Amino acid sequence: MLIIADILSIIFSLYGSLILRFEGSLEQTYISNINSVLLIVIILNIAILFLMKMYKSLWQFASVTELFNVITSSILCSLVNIVIFEIANKDLPEACYFLYFLLLTLCLGITRFSYRFIRMYKSHIVPKSRRELQKVMIIGAGLAGEKTYQEITYNPSVYKKVVCFIDDDKSKQGRRIHDVTVYGGREKIIEAAKKYGVEEILLAMPSGNRKEVANILNICKETKCQIKKLPGIYQMINGDIHISDFKDVEIQDLLGREPIKVNIEDIIRYVTGKVVM
Numbered sequence: 001m002l003i004i005a006d007i008l009s010i011i012f013s014l015y016g017s018l019i020l021r022f023e024g025s026l027e028q029t030y031i032s033n034i035n036s037v038l039l040i041v042i043i044l045n046i047a048i049l050f051l052m053k054m055y056k057s058l059w060q061f062a063s064v065t066e067l068f069n070v071i072t073s074s075i076l077c078s079l080v081n082i083v084i085f086e087i088a089n090k091d092l093p094e095a096c097y098f099l100y101f102l103l104l105t106l107c108l109g110i111t112r113f114s115y116r117f118i119r120m121y122k123s124h125i126v127p128k129s130r131r132e133l134q135k136v137m138i139i140g141a142g143l144a145g146e147k148t149y150q151e152i153t154y155n156p157s158v159y160k161k162v163v164c165f166i167d168d169d170k171s172k173q174g175r176r177i178h179d180v181t182v183y184g185g186r187e188k189i190i191e192a193a194k195k196y197g198v199e200e201i202l203l204a205m206p207s208g209n210r211k212e213v214a215n216i217l218n219i220c221k222e223t224k225c226q227i228k229k230l231p232g233i234y235q236m237i238n239g240d241i242h243i244s245d246f247k248d249v250e251i252q253d254l255l256g257r258e259p260i261k262v263n264i265e266d267i268i269r270y271v272t273g274k275v276v277m
Helices: 002-021 028-051 064-087 094-124 143-154 186-196 210-221 264-271
Strands: 134-139 160-166 180-184 200-203 226-229
Touching (some): 002 028, 028 064, 064 094, 143 160, 160 186, 180 186, 200 210
C-alpha cells in the first residue's frame, strides 16, 4: 500500500516540479526527458526509501525521528535524480530538483503521518468504550511523564484518563502538557487528588533517588488512591513506556533507603547449639 502511494508520489513530484517551475505551462522537451528516465527514477527512489527503512516504521507512532527520516530520504532521492539525469544526458532545470524535494517531502509526510493523525482522531473523537475511564494523576512532567500520557491517551486498550500532572519544577507548574495541566509540586498532590477525583497515581520518575521517591509516595498514601511507580531508568532506554511497566508500590519503596539484607545462614550458625533465653 505504501509502496504504491510512494510510486504515485514520485511521479507527481517529478511532473509537479516541472509545472511549478514554469508556472503551470509544460515544456514538451522536459516532459520527454522525464519520460525517458521515469522508470529508473522510480526504482532507485524506492530503493532509497527501503534503505532508509521507510517501510518498517510503525507510522501510527510517528514522531520527530520519523520526520527526520522523511526529509533525509527526500534529499537523497533528489540527489540521485540529479545523477540520473546527468548520466542520461537529459536536461532539467536546476530549480526542479529543489521543487521535487519539497513535493516529495510533502507527499511522504502526508502518507506517513496520516496514520498518526487517524490514531489521534480515533483516540480523541471516538470513545474507547462506554465504560467509565479511571482518572489518573501522573507525577513527573518530564519525558517519562509525557510518554506515559501518550500511552494512556492513544492506547485504545487502556481505560484511563490523565486529569493532571504534578512536578516540583516551578517552570512547569501552571503550564500544560498536551491538554493537561501541571497542577503544582508535591505539596499539591492531596489537593489535586480531591479536586480531580483521582483514582490512581502513576509515579513517572525513573531517575528519582530513593529518598525523594519515598517522600512523594508517603504523601500519595494519604490520598487513598491506588499508587504505581515506574521501576527504573532502564524503561526509558528505547523511549517506550507501557502501562504494564508500572508496578505496585512495595514497603521498601517507602523507606527512602536500600532494604537491609539479613544473612539467615550466618544467624543460624551463630545460634546453633546455644541456649536462647
